[in-house]
Amino acid sequence: MLIIELGVTLLALVVAFVVPKVGSSVLAPIERKLAWLAHRRQLAVLVVGGTSLALRAAVLPILPIPYPGLQDEFSYQLMADTFAHGRLTNPTHPMWVHFETLFVIHRPSYCSMYYPAQGMFLALGQLVGRHPFWGVWLSVGLMCSAICWMLQAWVGPFWALIGGLLSAIRIGAFSYWDNSYWGGAVTALGGALVLGALPRIKRSQRVRDALLMGAGFALLATSRPYESLFFSVPVFTALGIWMWRRARGGQRQHWLQAAFPLALVLIATAGFLLYYFWRTTGNPVLPAYIVNLRTYAVNPNFAWLPLRPAPQYHHEIIRSHWGDWDIRPYDMIRAHPIVSVVVKVLMLWFFYLGPLLSLPFLALGFALPYGTSLKDVGAKTRFLLLVCAANLIAMFLAVPDNPHYAAAVTAAIYTLVLMAMQRIRRWRHNSMPTGVFLVRSVAVLAVVLLVLRIAIPLFGLSIRNPSAPWTWASPWNQLRARARVENQLKAESGKHLVIVHYNPGHDPGEGWVNNRADIDKSKIVWAQDMGPEENLELINYFKGRNIWLIQPDVNPFQVTPLPDDQEQAARTRLGIRK
Numbered sequence: 001m002l003i004i005e006l007g008v009t010l011l012a013l014v015v016a017f018v019v020p021k022v023g024s025s026v027l028a029p030i031e032r033k034l035a036w037l038a039h040r041r042q043l044a045v046l047v048v049g050g051t052s053l054a055l056r057a058a059v060l061p062i063l064p065i066p067y068p069g070l071q072d073e074f075s076y077q078l079m080a081d082t083f084a085h086g087r088l089t090n091p092t093h094p095m096w097v098h099f100e101t102l103f104v105i106h107r108p109s110y111c112s113m114y115y116p117a118q119g120m121f122l123a124l125g126q127l128v129g130r131h132p133f134w135g136v137w138l139s140v141g142l143m144c145s146a147i148c149w150m151l152q153a154w155v156g157p158f159w160a161l162i163g164g165l166l167s168a169i170r171i172g173a174f175s176y177w178d179n180s181y182w183g184g185a186v187t188a189l190g191g192a193l194v195l196g197a198l199p200r201i202k203r204s205q206r207v208r209d210a211l212l213m214g215a216g217f218a219l220l221a222t223s224r225p226y227e228s229l230f231f232s233v234p235v236f237t238a239l240g241i242w243m244w245r246r247a248r249g250g251q252r253q254h255w256l257q258a259a260f261p262l263a264l265v266l267i268a269t270a271g272f273l274l275y276y277f278w279r280t281t282g283n284p285v286l287p288a289y290i291v292n293l294r295t296y297a298v299n300p301n302f303a304w305l306p307l308r309p310a311p312q313y314h315h316e317i318i319r320s321h322w323g324d325w326d327i328r329p330y331d332m333i334r335a336h337p338i339v340s341v342v343v344k345v346l347m348l349w350f351f352y353l354g355p356l357l358s359l360p361f362l363a364l365g366f367a368l369p370y371g372t373s374l375k376d377v378g379a380k381t382r383f384l385l386l387v388c389a390a391n392l393i394a395m396f397l398a399v400p401d402n403p404h405y406a407a408a409v410t411a412a413i414y415t416l417v418l419m420a421m422q423r424i425r426r427w428r429h430n431s432m433p434t435g436v437f438l439v440r441s442v443a444v445l446a447v448v449l450l451v452l453r454i455a456i457p458l459f460g461l462s463i464r465n466p467s468a469p470w471t472w473a474s475p476w477n478q479l480r481a482r483a484r485v486e487n488q489l490k491a492e493s494g495k496h497l498v499i500v501h502y503n504p505g506h507d508p509g510e511g512w513v514n515n516r517a518d519i520d521k522s523k524i525v526w527a528q529d530m531g532p533e534e535n536l537e538l539i540n541y542f543k544g545r546n547i548w549l550i551q552p553d554v555n556p557f558q559v560t561p562l563p564d565d566q567e568q569a570a571r572t573r574l575g576i577r578k
Contacts (some may be wrong), residue, residue, distance in 0.1 A: 001449070016434045016437045021437070023440070044148060045145045048165060055168060059454060075103040090109060093519050094541070095537070095541050098538050099515055099527060104292075115224070146192035148163065159421070160418075167410070175472050175473075187220060188410035191220065193213065198239065207261045210259070211265060213265075220408055301400065321508035343401075344392075351470050354472060449473070485550065496545055497547050499529050499535055500527065501551050
């Protein structure tokens with residue numbers, strides 16, 4: 001798909017210089033209808049969100065509700081299940097050492113290590129739609145609506161509608177944000193609310209806009225607080241400068257109408273986080289995220305810091321992740337810092353822009369007058385570039401990197417794309433409407449590529465995009481083998497205890513051993529293989545369950561009842577009669 005996208009983008013650029021009037025008679029009437037819709041701003045916001053929701057629902061036959069693939073996703077699902085049961089965390093299980101897994105803490109309580117916003121949306125999906133996926137689905141729809149709403153304040157109604165629909169196409173159907181449980185849309189929703197409220201507060205000082213900005217900051221703080229801190233600095237700086245100028249002009253009472261509601265939401269958010277941390281870790285200023293890293297991590301997450309001493313691990317698979325896989329990017333950044341920066345920039349480019357959404361920026365190289373400098377760039381554009389740069393700095397400083405780490409600036413990126421499209425639309429080459437054609441090409445090709453992405457699996461073809469770099473169309477890896485085992489055991493009578501045995505070299509990212517919030521009441525309990533003696537302890541605790549041994553690395557894949565000789569050997573060694 002990436003090669004196809006690159007090809008059609010280059011073709012559009014060539015056609016723009018040769019026959020730029022092609023398709024004008026068909027597209028001009030469509031533009032007029034879109035303009036009619038765009039000027040009904042609230043309706044436009046609803047249409048964009050509805051388009052995203054309808055689009056993902058429509059492709060369910062070829063892209064069913066996803067099964068988790070990564071340990072992170074199972075951790076978020078644990079959080080969702082905990083919230084859905086009316087709890088913020090769970091008590092430590094007496095057999096917790098058998099259930100240790102990545103990105104979950106078991107002491108002082110049993111919960112996900114992550115911040116709660118994504119889990120809240122998943123819990124809503126579990127409660128209302130009976131599956132966490134519907135929380136993901138809803139979050140993406142809200143994100144697309146929020147992007148359209150934000151764009152209305154920055155580029156005008158028509159361009160806002162186009163940008164919102166582009167986000168629905170490029171993120172709301174096939175991206176991993178809508179096809180995994182890893183997150184992205186919730187943080188992007190928060191960023192869009194903040195950036196959309198900022199110019200509205202300056203213009204009218206309405207309480208509603210201040211509350212929306214506060215809601216945006218709340219989502220950022222409860223989803224990705226590290227990157228969001230960098231994102232927030234230019235926003236608060238701009239807001240502070242505006243308030244200071246208003247106060248000097250004797251108009252303090254007006255900005256106070258916005259400042260007080262915003263402050264109340266921020267205080268409430270801080271209070272909730274302090275309470276959440278206290279419930280999960282026993283310390284109101286200690287997140288579960290930090291507890292997890294202190295317990296397991298060797299990589300300090302910042303390349304200028306030394307590695308931590310390796311702790312004593314109970315399971316080889318966990319040692320493999322924290323003591324090997326997690327250190328590799330740390331070593332790479334220390335050895336090749338410039339290369340790592342380039343890799344991170346390319347990773348973000350692949351996901352957020354790709355060849356198609358890069359076309360407006362490429363066309364600017366032709367459309368802008370010779371000698372154009374940064375001084376000629378408008379204040380709005382400079383501010384959005386500053387916001388994006390702040391988020392980039394956060395990513396460059398840290399070791400981990402994934403596209404959704406920059407999710408807070410999603411709306412800013414789309415705004416910059418739309419600003420570039422506005423500028424090149426006026427560009428004429430040899431008195432021909434070259435810019436108009438290029439702008440229309442972005443929207444038309446986005447739809448064409450979407451249709452192609454839908455059609456490919458319908459014709460039995462495979463998408464050859466690798467899972468990394470992730471693009472808008474990349475297929476998402478799912479742990480289908482575990483899904484098959486789970487479905488098989490759910491159909492069996494009784495309750496089950498599944499002991500998972502890994503061979504050396506197993507990918508620790510595969511989340512086989514992950515459990516629900518209430519382990520004892522679960523129909524299926526997943527546990528690490530700790531050897532006959534330790535396994536027997538677990539077997540005795542779960543008396544009456546069917547015991548299964550799974551070996552994911554054996555080819556063909558094996559699911560068998562626990563061998564009697566293993567159980568008997570343990571009993572003999574411990575002097576226990578069967």
